[in-house]
Structure formats: C-alpha cells, structure tokens
Amino acid sequence: MIICRTKHELKQHLSSFRNENKGIGFVPTMGFLHEGHASLLRQAAAENNISVLSIFVNPLQFGPNEDLDRYPRDEERDLALAEACGIDLVFIPSVQEMYPERPLTSVIVNQVTDRLCGASRPGHFDGVGTVVSKLFHLVSPDRAYFGMKDAQQVAVIQQMVNDLNFSVQIVPSPIIREPDGLALSSRNVFLNAEQRVQAVVLSKSLEQASKWANEPEMTIERLETLVKEQISKAGEAEIDYVELLKYPSLQAPDANSAIATFSQPLILALAVKFGATRLIDNRIIETSEVNLHV
Incomplete structure (x- = not known):
C-alpha cells in the first residue's frame, strides 16, 4: 500500500x-x-x-x-x-x-x-x-x-x-449500524455510557417512523411531531432538527400533505445532541411502499 x-x-x-x-x-x-x-x-x-x-x-x-x-x-x-x-x-x-x-x-x-x-x-x-x-x-x-x-x-x-x-x-x-441500531460515527467515541444507551433512540425513532408513515392520512407535520416526541423521551437528547423532506432535492413539502400522496422518495433526517456530541441519522421513506399500504 x-x-x-x-x-x-x-x-x-x-x-x-x-x-x-x-x-x-x-x-x-x-x-x-x-x-x-x-x-x-x-x-x-x-x-x-x-x-x-x-x-x-x-x-x-x-x-x-x-x-x-x-x-x-x-x-x-x-x-x-x-x-x-x-x-x-x-x-x-x-x-x-x-x-x-x-x-x-x-x-x-x-x-x-x-x-x-x-x-x-x-x-x-x-x-x-x-x-x-x-x-x-x-x-x-x-x-x-x-x-x-x-x-x-x-x-x-x-x-x-x-x-x-x-x-x-x-x-x-447504505448506513452501517451497531448491533443495537446506532449508526456508526467517529463521534460515537465521545458519548458516555448513559448517552450511548440513550442515543439508540435515533434509530428506533426512524424505524417507528417508517411504520407511522404507512398510516392512512399521516401528514408530513404529524410524522415530524411524533418523531420529536419519541426522541424527547431520552433525557439527554437535545434536538437540532427532525425534518421530512423530498430527496435528493431536500426541498420541504407542504406540512399538511399526506405522505401517501408523494411519488418520489422522502428522507426523514435527524440531528440530535447528547451532551456535547452531535449525531445525525436518517431513513429514506419510499412513498411507493407507503401507497401499497393505503
């Protein structure tokens, strides 16, 4: 080499x-x-x-x-x-x-x-x-x-x-994850033991969001709110952003739009601080899959 x-x-x-x-x-x-x-x-x-x-x-x-x-x-x-x-x-x-x-x-x-x-x-x-x-x-x-x-x-x-x-x-x-779901990051080393446990809330929230997205009449704004509530249950989590956007343009759809009406992929992107450590994660939501369940 x-x-x-x-x-x-x-x-x-x-x-x-x-x-x-x-x-x-x-x-x-x-x-x-x-x-x-x-x-x-x-x-x-x-x-x-x-x-x-x-x-x-x-x-x-x-x-x-x-x-x-x-x-x-x-x-x-x-x-x-x-x-x-x-x-x-x-x-x-x-x-x-x-x-x-x-x-x-x-x-x-x-x-x-x-x-x-x-x-x-x-x-x-x-x-x-x-x-x-x-x-x-x-x-x-x-x-x-x-x-x-x-x-x-x-x-x-x-x-x-x-x-x-x-x-x-x-x-x-694709994103590579730890066995418990936490996305691998060079910054994970800065998490203390309790923050490391709590940080798993990010991947769990994304997984739950993919299920919520399949609910009839689920809107952009409602899904973002549900994910924020889920993340906030982790005591040390300080949310920077939780946004559901069009991908790859990263333009914001109408907040009141039903997720099932979109023909292009959406991305649910998160940035959350645990103490001084800022972590990001995301999940692509293929709206065609959502449509199949509506």
Whole structure:
C-alpha cells in the first residue's frame, strides 16, 4: 500500500496508474475509520483496478464553535484498516499541503444546503464542496464512494458533480449500524455510557417512523411531531432538527400533505445532541411502499 503526503507524490503515482488505463475508485474521509468507512473501502477495492483513500480533517467545514481540535485521529489504526480492506494508495496531506495559502475560491452549492446541517452549520457545505472539488481534481477518480449516513452531503456532492461536469460517478452506500441500531460515527467515541444507551433512540425513532408513515392520512407535520416526541423521551437528547423532506432535492413539502400522496422518495433526517456530541441519522421513506399500504 502506497502512502502519499504531498500532492506531487499523489500525482506521480496516479499518473503511472492512468498510463496503464486502470480505473480508480476513491473514498474521501476525515479519518478515525470505522466499519462504515471499511464497507466503502472494500467496495471501492472490489469495483476498481486501483482504490484510493484520503484522510484529511478539513478545517474549512468546521465552524468557529465546532469540534475541529477534538475530532478524533488515529493514523496508525486507519492505515492498518485501509490495508486490510485492500486499498492501494492512501493520501494523507497536512493542512499546509492542502491550503498553502488562505483559499480565495470556494465551491458553494445552493438550495440543497438550505436546510438540515446546512442551516444549523453555516458554511459547512461550502467547506465540503471546496475540499471534495480539490480532491476530485487531484485524484480524478472514475468512482467516488460516500456513505448515506450523511445523506445531505451525498446530495450536495452529486449536485456539484452534475453542475460542474466532473467525470466521476458518485456511489452512495447504505448506513452501517451497531448491533443495537446506532449508526456508526467517529463521534460515537465521545458519548458516555448513559448517552450511548440513550442515543439508540435515533434509530428506533426512524424505524417507528417508517411504520407511522404507512398510516392512512399521516401528514408530513404529524410524522415530524411524533418523531420529536419519541426522541424527547431520552433525557439527554437535545434536538437540532427532525425534518421530512423530498430527496435528493431536500426541498420541504407542504406540512399538511399526506405522505401517501408523494411519488418520489422522502428522507426523514435527524440531528440530535447528547451532551456535547452531535449525531445525525436518517431513513429514506419510499412513498411507493407507503401507497401499497393505503
């Protein structure tokens, strides 16, 4: 497994791969890898001649009061996992390498970022769009793999790729969960024992919501209210948002609309804090399935 820490090294190695007409799969991450990342790495390795992982904690996507310095890091463990998953090349640049000067150019995706984390974390997706754009230019992958745990990020990246004509296929992959249902996240390590128990309310609420969605005349607003009530039963849960939106446009439907009337998928997205730890989760609700039960 090749490890590159500079853009020059990366370009040199990738140039030799391209000269051999080898397809490249790419998984951009911020490190502290878990089984959710591992599933993406294994898929990239299986579906491409060459698989590339990037590990970079991107300061542009953290706000002034967010956890950039607290974000967990374990390079040695990440590299061992990457090698076990069959990754061919790992790019681990420093902040200075990626941003030798303060960037005066950024990639801003509108509308898709108006709600959810885009609303509660201003500037976050500008940072995401900018760094992913840089990485796509550096790696020039044929396919790039993203987990659906951050479904808004997937929608934002896909919009950017469509609008700017990147020659890369975006491959969304399912959420990987703990046995009790909690979505895997690098931030789970910050939960104390009681918060970890309570955090399972997120996946349980999403599961219950998929059943409520099948009830005749269940509306957008009513479902959101029921889920908020369910989550609030966990004593330490502090809700940032609970929203049922069209996907992938992430536009808000009429709150009084019956869920069964929609012909496109909806996404129920959650962001909830347990102490200082903010967790996100979501579930796609296929409205065609709802219609079958109405």
